[in-house]
Amino acid sequence: MDAPESRQTCESASGKAYRCVQVSAKALVAFLAKSRPTTCTATGTSYGRIVGFCVRADGTDVNTWMVRNGHAINWAKYSGGRYASEQAEAQATRSGMWARQFQAPCVVGGARCD
Structure with missing residues (x-):
C-alpha cells in the first residue's frame, strides 16, 4: 500500500482541498x-x-484497513495486487481519498506507480 505524502492534498466530497496525510x-x-x-x-x-x-x-x-478506508492505495508493484478488492471497495463507497480527486501518493512522491 502507499499512503499520502506529507505535502499531498486531496479534495473533499464538497471540493475543498485538505491535507490528506493529516486525515490519514x-x-x-x-x-x-x-x-x-x-x-x-x-x-x-x-x-x-x-x-x-x-x-x-x-x-x-x-x-x-488503510486501503479499505481510503487512507492509502493499493500499489500493485509492491503488493502484487493484494489490496485490490479493498481499494475497489473504497472507490465504490468514496471513502477517504476517493471522496473526490487526488494524485496517487507514488506520483506525488516522484515515483512511477506501475
Whole structure:
C-alpha cells in the first residue's frame, strides 16, 4: 500500500482541498489505539523507505484497513495486487481519498506507480 505524502492534498466530497496525510495519520492513530501492540514485519525497502505489513494485537491487518478506508492505495508493484478488492471497495463507497480527486501518493512522491 502507499499512503499520502506529507505535502499531498486531496479534495473533499464538497471540493475543498485538505491535507490528506493529516486525515490519514489521525485515522491510523485512532485505529491502532483500539488494539495494542501493533507488530510490523519489514519485507524490503523502496525509495529509502521500509516496505512491509503490520498487524494489530487483535490480528487485524493494518494495511488492509488503510486501503479499505481510503487512507492509502493499493500499489500493485509492491503488493502484487493484494489490496485490490479493498481499494475497489473504497472507490465504490468514496471513502477517504476517493471522496473526490487526488494524485496517487507514488506520483506525488516522484515515483512511477506501475
